[in-house]
Amino acid sequence: MHSKKTRSSKTRGTLAAIASFVLSFACVSSLGAQQTPKQRRDSIAHADSAKRAMGAMPGMGGIQSPKQAKTPSKSAPKRSASPAMPGMKMSPRDSSAGAKTSAPHSQRRIPVKKDTKEMADMAGMSAPRSAHAGEKKMTMRDTGTTKSPMPEMPGMRDTAAMKTMPGKRDSTAMSPMPGMRAGSDTTRMPAMSMVPDPLGVTMERMGSGTTWIPDAVSLPSRRFKAGQWDLMLHAFVFGQYDEQGGPRGGSQIGSLNWAMLMASHTLAGGRFQARTMLSLDPAGVTPRGYPLLLQTGESYHGEALHDRQHPHDFWMELGAMYERPVTRTTGISFYAAPSGEPALGPVAFMHRPSATDNPFAPIGHHWQDATHVSFGVLTAGIFTHEWKLEGSVFNGREPDENRWDFDPIKLDSYSARLSFNPNVRWALSAGYGYLAHPEILSPTESMHRITASAIYGASLGTEGQWAATLVWGANKPSTEPGLSHSILVEAEANLDRRNTLIGRAEFVQKTVGDLVLDTPQFGFAADRSFNVGAVSLGYIRELTQLWHASLGLGAMGTVNAVPSALTTAYGSRAPVGGMVFLRLRAARSPGNVMSGIGGMNSKKPMSDAHE
Ligand SMILES: [Cu+2]
Numbered sequence: 317m318h319s320k321k322t323r324s325s326k327t328r329g330t331l332a333a334i335a336s337f338v339l340s341f342a343c344v345s346s347l348g349a350q351q352t353p354k355q356r357r358d359s360i361a362h363a364d365s366a367k368r369a370m371g372a373m374p375g376m377g378g379i380q381s382p383k384q385a386k387t388p389s390k391s392a393p394k395r396s397a398s399p400a401m402p403g404m405k406m407s408p409r410d411s412s413a414g415a416k417t418s419a420p421h422s423q424r425r426i427p428v429k430k431d432t433k434e435m436a437d438m439a440g441m442s443a444p445r446s447a448h449a450g451e452k453k454m455t456m457r458d459t460g461t462t463k464s465p466m467p468e469m470p471g472m473r474d475t476a477a478m479k480t481m482p483g484k485r486d487s488t489a490m491s492p493m494p495g496m497r498a499g500s501d502t503t504r505m506p507a508m509s510m511v512p513d514p515l516g517v518t519m520e521r522m523g524s525g526t527t528w529i530p531d532a533v534s535l536p537s538r539r540f541k542a543g544q545w546d547l548m549l550h551a552f553v554f555g556q557y558d559e560q561g562g563p564r565g566g567s568q569i570g571s572l573n574w575a576m577l578m579a580s581h582t583l584a585g586g587r588f589q590a591r592t593m594l595s596l597d598p599a600g601v602t603p604r605g606y607p608l609l610l611q612t613g614e615s616y617h618g619e620a621l622h623d624r625q626h627p628h629d630f631w632m633e634l635g636a637m638y639e640r641p642v643t644r645t646t647g648i649s650f651y652a653a654p655s656g657e658p659a660l661g662p663v664a665f666m667h668r669p670s671a672t673d674n675p676f677a678p679i680g681h682h683w684q685d686a687t688h689v690s691f692g693v694l695t696a697g698i699f700t701h702e703w704k705l706e707g708s709v710f711n712g713r714e715p716d717e718n719r720w721d722f723d724p725i726k727l728d729s730y731s732a733r734l735s736f737n738p739n740v741r742w743a744l745s746a747g748y749g750y751l752a753h754p755e756i757l758s759p760t761e762s763m764h765r766i767t768a769s770a771i772y773g774a775s776l777g778t779e780g781q782w783a784a785t786l787v788w789g790a791n792k793p794s795t796e797p798g799l800s801h802s803i804l805v806e807a808e809a810n811l812d813r814r815n816t817l818i819g820r821a822e823f824v825q826k827t828v829g830d831l832v833l834d835t836p837q838f839g840f841a842a843d844r845s846f847n848v849g850a851v852s853l854g855y856i857r858e859l860t861q862l863w864h865a866s867l868g869l870g871a872m873g874t875v876n877a878v879p880s881a882l883t884t885a886y887g888s889r890a891p892v893g894g895m896v897f898l899r900l901r902a903a904r905s906p907g908n909v910m911s912g913i914g915g916m917n918s919k920k921p922m923s924d925a926h927e
Contacts, residue, residue, distance in 0.1 A: 324693035366899045471642050511546040511580040511587050514639045514647045515701045517549055519580060519589070521737070525657025526637065526649065526695055526706060531740040533669040533773030533781045536902040538864055544581055549902070551575035552666065554675045556897035558606050562887030566607035572675055573602030574632060574666060586640020586647075589907040591656075593634075597627035598719035600905035609876050609886070610848050612683035612830040615757055616717050622832040625677045629689050630721045631655040639699070649706070651695040654722060657688040658708035659695050660731035660749035662769030662787045664688035669773050669783035670808045673816050675897055676872060679850055680802030680824045684767055684789035687749065689715050692725035704735040712751035728752040731765075743771040745777050764792040766799075800825040800845060804823070816856040818872065831885075838885060849877040856899060866903040871896045 513519065520537075523529040537550045553573040560566055576593035597605075604616045605626040614626040635653025642648055654871030657664065664685045665671045665678055678684065690710045697706035712729030751763040766789070773783040784807040790799040806820035825847055828840040854872030861867070873894040878886050 327585040353755060354626070356716070413662065496838050510544070511582050512585075514587055515645070515699065517639070517647075517699065517701060519546070519578065519587075522578070523743075524667035524685075525633075525693075526651050526659055526697065526704075527657075527667070527745065527790040528704065528735050528737055528743045529663055529667070529669055530737065530743045530771055530773035530783070532775065533783045534865075535667060535672055538902050542579075546580040546869060547590040547721055548578045548580070549575065550667075553895045553900040555899075556606075556895050558608075558893075558895045560609045560623065560891075560893035562609065562891040564886055565609060565891065565893065566623070568601065568606050570602070570606055572606070573600055574628065576633065578784065583638065584640065586638055589637045589639075591633055591635055591637065591653075592631040592799060592829075593628055595632050596630070598630060601625075601627050601785075603627060603717055603719055607893070608676060608679070609874070609891050610679045610824070610826070610831070610850060610878070611677065611681070612679075612684060612826060612832075614714050614717070615755070618757070618759055620755075620829075620832050622830070625681070626715075627719050629655070629715045631722060632689050633657065635693065645700050647699050649695075649697040649699060649704070651693065651697075651708075653690075653693040654725055655689065656693040658690055658693045658710035658729075658731050658749070659697070659706035659733040660687050660708065660710075660747055660765065661685040661767045661789065662745060662785065663743075663771065668771065668806070670771065670785040670786050671809055671818070671820070673810075673856055673868075673870070673899065674806070674818045674852075674854060674872070675870075675895055675899070676820070676874070678804050678806070678820065678822055678853060679848070680787070680788075680789055680804050680822050683765070683791050683800070683802035683824060684769075684787050684804065685766075686714070687712075687731075687751070691715065692727050692877055693722040694727060695927050705732070706735070707732045708749075712754050714754050714756070716756060741772055741774055743796045745769050745771075758795075760795075762794040766790045766792075776809060777812060779812045782807065796827075796843070800827065809874050814858045816858075816868070816870075818854040818856070819852065821851045823847065823848070831882075833882075833885060840881075841887045846879050846882060848879075848882075851875050851877075854895075861903050862900075864903050865900050868899045868901075869897075 348789040360626070369469065449535040493662065511519075517528075518531070520534055521528050521531055523535075529535070535550055537548050539546065539548045541547065553571065556569070557566045557569050574593060574595040574597070576591065578589055578591045580587055580589045582588070605621060607623065608625040609623050611625045612620070612622050614621050616624075616626070631654075633653060633656045635651060635656040637649065637651045639647055639649040661684050662668070663875055665674070665681070671678075687710070691713070692711035693708060694710070695708040696704050697704050699705070708731045709727040710729050710731065711723070711726040713723070713726065716723050729750055729752045731747060731749030733745055735743070737743050737746045747766070748766040749765045749767075751765060753759050754763050755761065767787065769785060771783060771785045773781065776782045781783045785804070787802075787804040789802045789804075791802075802822070804820065804822045804826040807818070809817045811817065825845050827845045828834045828838075828842055831846070832840045833840045852872055852874035855872055856867050856868040856870035858868045872893065874892060876886070876891050876893070878889055878891065880889060
């Protein structure tokens with residue numbers, strides 16, 4: 317059945333997949349290996365002294381254990397039993413990568429009116445004000461993993477305030493605190509950010525491009541310092557076997573993968589961030605992509621891809637962002653990217669907390685978030701702590717089938733998006749975009765796209781988190797009379813350190829042209845459109861931790877739904893597909909911020925709560 321040529325190209329594809337998996341694997345697992353055992357011992361020792369120092373500070377103790385956290389008034393007597401700084405687990409045991417004692421990576425919201433006031437008094441500052449003038453309540457989140465809450469306190473972003481602290485400036489108690497530049501000790505603290513979070517918008521709130529995710533959840537990442545740079549690295553590597561049933565299905569052994577590095581630096585009172593996101597998909601799943609029933613969009617060898625997801629380009633993102641406050645409550649942002657994401661659509665699927673562990677692309681990708689790889693993007697925005705309004709000019713043309721190079725950069729399309737994070741649990745967005753000639757194969761056709769999305773995120777138990785996303789995306793091609801709609805609902809629950817559940821349900825209206833059914837074989841009229849759907853469910857079990865990365869084994873199954881007119885094409889009205897995979901990514905709860913350069917998980921230890 318297979319020709320020799322197909323077989324040899326299959327073998328080549330498999331070898332490329334294995335090679336890229338191994339390469340990416342080596343890359344990810346070396347992330348944590350930046351610190352020698354000696355350095356680690358040193359930092360633990362340093363942490364201990366920092367802990368003692370912090371314990372002496374008023375308002376800084378007693379928020380370690382979840383139980384204590386919920387009853388801060390009762391925590392004082394237990395204070396000596398636990399490290400005093402939130403987010404720091406100090407025992408050497410915790411510092412090992414696979415520590416059993418979990419630092420709860422999920423946040424705890426603790427009313428700390430009193431402590432806050434003490435801290436503010438101590439710091440010679442008024443209570444937090446910037447983004448929420450008039451807000452009396454604050455919460456402190458024991459992330460178990462991250463930096464001290466101090467640098468992210470609203471109102472503390474201007475370290476000038478710190479320097480005026482009466483009599484505290486050189487005290488040993490204060491010096492280890494990050495964000496307080498008075499003490500030289502700060503320079504010895506690894507992984508502590510001195511880069512400001514403009515208006516309390518943390519680096520961890522960033523999804524793909526310039527999107528926001530809820531503050532209450534995080535994406536698995538490592539953070540470390542390099543001089544004055546604050547680095548954050550996200551990486552995912554799947555090694556998968558994909559099987560899609562029916563006449564239009566297929567099977568493939570491959571590797572989906574990507575890595576993203578964000579380097580932040582203080583610049584002129586704001587945060588400058590250089591970013592790159594790279595993917596070896598073109599090697600891992602071949603330039604033709606991987607089998608995925610009902611998926612459409614982009615092309616290969618001059619033919620529209622159908623029932624396959626295209627590989628992501630090697631240069632998924634290369635760009636820079638700058639954000640700074642201009643008043644107490646308002647800031648401006650700029651984003652420029654030779655390859656990047658315009659302000660259009662929801663957070664791209666691989667950066668959604670509801671989908672990061674889900675290897676499959678949504679079949680509504682090209683109705684929703686497919687512009688996340690655009691060759692040429694300029695975005696300007698105005699934001700507060702909760703709102704962001706952005707406008708972009710960008711290249712509306714989808715990436716071409718040469719996935720390794722930069723496509724010609726153009727700025728022929730535009731978009732606008734409003735984002736709203738009303739509280740720590742929600743991230744909402746809505747926007748519109750005009751895409752000039754997105755498809756190479758339909759060079760005269762342009763596209764209007766409208767999208768709206770809501771992401772909800774919350775902690776789950778002591779160690780987990782869960783997130784759900786609802787997306788509506790609609791396309792109006794310039795050559796067609798009406799809108800075609802897509803709806804997506806998905807969720808991911810990291811139940812604890814070992815068990816993850818993922819699920820997704822979709823509805824999309826696809827045309828005969830989208831699905832490449834306008835062939836003599838099927839004979840459908842070109843303007844006909846079909847309602848199709850897919851429901852998938854998956855489970856991942858973490859097997860082991862390798863340094864700061866977690867290796868999991870997962871499986872995902874999909875049941876699709878097609879109208880009866882497509883039974884011949886798809887073999888049934890409910891064709892199925894599935895994947896089994898190994899997945900490597902940053903571990904979620906490394907335990908100890910002090911234990912390693914990579915010892916931070918991306919959580920925001922403090923934020924305003926008005927839920
Ligand atoms: Cu994509």
